[in-house]
Amino acid sequence: MGYLLTKKTKRFLENPDKYPNKSIYYKRIEAYSIAALQDLTFIAEHLPEDRCDRIYTRENFDPLVCSAILLGKDLPQNPRTERRYQLARLFAECGLNVCQEKIHSRNPDAVSLVAGAFNEVRQVIWSSIPIEDKRPLVTLECPKCKHSFERRIDPRAPITRCPKCTHKFKFTVETES
Numbered sequence: 001m002g003y004l005l006t007k008k009t010k011r012f013l014e015n016p017d018k019y020p021n022k023s024i025y026y027k028r029i030e031a032y033s034i035a036a037l038q039d040l041t042f043i044a045e046h047l048p049e050d051r052c053d054r055i056y057t058r059e060n061f062d063p064l065v066c067s068a069i070l071l072g073k074d075l076p077q078n079p080r081t082e083r084r085y086q087l088a089r090l091f092a093e094c095g096l097n098v099c100q101e102k103i104h105s106r107n108p109d110a111v112s113l114v115a116g117a118f119n120e121v122r123q124v125i126w127s128s129i130p131i132e133d134k135r136p137l138v139t140l141e142c143p144k145c146k147h148s149f150e151r152r153i154d155p156r157a158p159i160t161r162c163p164k165c166t167h168k169f170k171f172t173v174e175t176e177s
């Protein structure tokens, strides 16, 4: 096995009921796995493309994404969980954006035709797998026209557009006292 998974942890995962201290193992596995995903993200962002070619390939992702994440070993006996659907939507949306850009760059004359076709697919996905928006709902005031409106915002991307005058502005989130 790899560096993340020790022989001991692997044995635990294969037979968790044999272990009395299950929650300790699970907590450790959760922490290691999230750290590993963050490491893989950092590596993908910084490694030269010709090196990424040896890691982030279709072949390497197929068992993880297609078999383990989307399909799951216990399927089709069990219904797919919402988590799997949410990931399916994420992968589909990101993939569609990339495919659309590729076609656009090669067929600049057909941009609106291609966009229409892709948007139809997006609508089908969005209506079948609605997204659960966990961002907080806040009331913002446009600094230009003073229009007040509600919006789900991500404090990590503090820029929004006024729905009335379309003025784009940066906001600060104040905690209500």
Ligand SMILES: [Zn+2]
Pocket (backbone or CB within 6 Å): 142, 143, 144, 145, 146, 147, 162, 163, 164, 165, 166, 167
């Ligand atoms: Zn405004």
